[in-house]
Amino acid sequence: MRLTIFWQRMREEFGEAYADSFARDHVMSELGGRTVRQALDAGWDAKAVWRAVCTAMEVPAARR
Template identity: 60%
Template sequence: MRLSHFRELMEGEFGAARAGSLARDHVFAELGGRTAEQAIEAGIDPKNVWRAICDAYDVPSARRLGADDR
C-alpha cells in the first residue's frame, strides 16, 4: 500500500484533523508500542499499520478498503 493511499483511508474514515492526530499521538501495542507515523518511519508497511488501526478502532470490514471499494 502506498503512503498516499494510507493517508486517504485515514482521512476518509476519521476526518482530516482526527486522522492526523491519531497517526501522531495514539500508540498501538500491535505496532510495537509505536504511533502510526513512527511505525511507517520504522519501515512497517502502511497496509499493516492500517490493519492495526482498523482493529483498534473497530472499523467495519466494509469500510476498510475505503469509500470507493464498498
Template identity: 60%
Template sequence: MRLTDFWENMRETFGEEYASSVAQDQVLPELDGRSVNEALRDTDAKEVWMAVCRAYGDRVPARIRR
C-alpha cells in the same frame, strides 16, 4: 498499499484534522507500542493500516477495511 492510500483511508475514517492527531498521538500495542507515524517509518503501510482497523473496529468504514 501506497502511502497516499493509507492517508486517504485515515482521513475518511477520522476526518481531515483528527487523522493526523490519531497518527501522531495514538500508540498501538500491535505496533510494538509505537504511534502510527513511528510505525510508518519502517513498517509497510498496509500492515499499519490493518493495525488501525483492528484497533478502531467499527469506526473504520467496512468498504476500506481491507
C-alpha cells in the same frame, strides 16, 4: 498499499484533522507500542499499519 492511499483512508475514516492527530499521538499495542507515524517511519508496511488501525479502532469490514 501506497502511502497516499493509506493517508486517504485515514482521512476518510477519522476526518482531516483527527487523522493526523491520531497518527501522531495514539500509541498502539498492535504496532508494538508505536504510533502510526513511528511505525511508518520505522519502515512498517502501510497495509500492515492500516490493518492494525482497523483492528484497534474496530473499523467495520466494509471500510477496511
